[in-house]
Amino acid sequence: MSDARPAFRFAPSPNGLLHLGHARSALLNDALARASGGRFLLRIEDIDPTRCRPDYEAAIYEDLAWLGLDWERPVRRQSQHMEAYRAALARLDALGLVYPSFESRADIRRAVEARPGWPVDPDGAPLFPFLRDVMSDDEREHRLAAGEPYALRLDMARAAALAGPLAWREIEETAGTAVDSPADPCAWGDVVIARKEVPTSYHLAVVVDDALQGITHVVRGADLKAATSVHRLLQHLLGLPAPLYTHHALLLDAQGRKLSKSIGSQSLRDLRASGVTPAQVRDLAGCA
Structure with a gap:
């Protein structure tokens, strides 16, 4: 029980x-x-x-x-608990939302430097500057088979379109009142949700853990408030419950x-x- x-x-x-x-x-x-x-x-x-x-x-x-x-x-x-994260990753992959990215940090830096004014995510890092279809599925499979390092990214445009508008319930620290906070996961671009050597990322692991542990209230620093947009999206896609959130002053x-x-x-x-x-x-x- x-x-x-x-x-x-x-x-x-x-x-x-x-x-x-x-x-x-x-x-x-x-x-x-x-x-x-x-x-x-x-x-x-x-x-x-x-x-x-x-x-x-x-x-x-x-x-x-x-x-x-x-x-x-x-x-x-x-x-x-890597198996739990692999299972969640497999569910996202079955929805067609996950793809391997082989671009290195240097590749990303060069691409961004060539595009002045390129947008950044809420943490201030440049959005991933490559489209999913810039590389064919056949080439991705070939590079996977060759054992090249990669990151697994969430196709954010497809994921957000599948989910539709989302929000989470935020309990304000000082007033204690609950308000709907609109989620904007697209602000993060195609986030990394796993890597070749580790079948998860912070974003994926935290939503899986909160659900499996029955967490009803997430109370954490205000610096993580923007990331809740990604977490709310993953909760929706994986059919996981959404806790109440409070993001306290730092x-x-x-x-x-x-x-x-x-x-x-x-x-x-x-x-x-x-x-x-x-x-x-x-x-x-x-x-x-």
């Missing part, structure tokens, strides 16, 4: 140490789960074998326990940048070593 309680999740990637921004998201999810009599789940998003490390995963558990958080066991680790550093592993934002481990207490972290994260 399925658990009908509200379900919230915190889903970090073990590719670095957690910082205050992560603490804010984890604490908000835990608080909302407690307030609603719901569940708090931890998911380890470790599909990238080149960047994810066991010591970072261990540090996640240590940091969250230090903050006083507890979560359901067992923890879902994405690297242990914590910024002194230069106005969002806290990030990539820019070396101070980690929770460093804060702990400097004598900062869990209660102080809650205050700094705006979750006191």
Whole structure:
């Protein structure tokens, strides 16, 4: 019998140490789960074998326990569920929406440089500048058979036409009211949903995981709000339920940048070593 309680999740990637921004998201999810009599789940998003490390995963558990958080066991680790992602990918392929792309990053860069003013996606990266039919199906099959590296992309125009207009329910962080937020997946172009060596991407794995784990409320940073358009599209195409979403305000550093592993934002481990207490972290994260 399925658990009908509200379900919230915190889903970090073990590719670095957690910082205050992560603490804010984890604490908000835990608080909302407690307030609603719901569940708090931890998911380890470790599909990238080149960047994810066991010591970072261990540090996640240590940091969250230090903050006083507890979560359901067992923890879902994405690297242990590749078959679920392959099955979802196969469903999209059966709809004629997936194609292999052999263009390298250098190929994409050169194509974009030759087209001044080329549009970018919501993350600021250039949209994929090649059409699906620029390469014949026979050539794709030949290159696949030759073992060339590739990315599997979603034919966004076809996918969006098949799905029609979509929206998701957004619960505004401050007002607490639910509004319909229109989805615009075409703003992302032909997104990568898998690669030769890994049968999924963040976009595909997150919607599959949320459905399989019974997640009813996705509470995450505002930097991921635009990506919800892609997630809502994939949910529709795969026949998966759509959670309620809240995209909370981000914590910024002194230069106005969002806290990030990539820019070396101070980690929770460093804060702990400097004598900062869990209660102080809650205050700094705006979750006191």
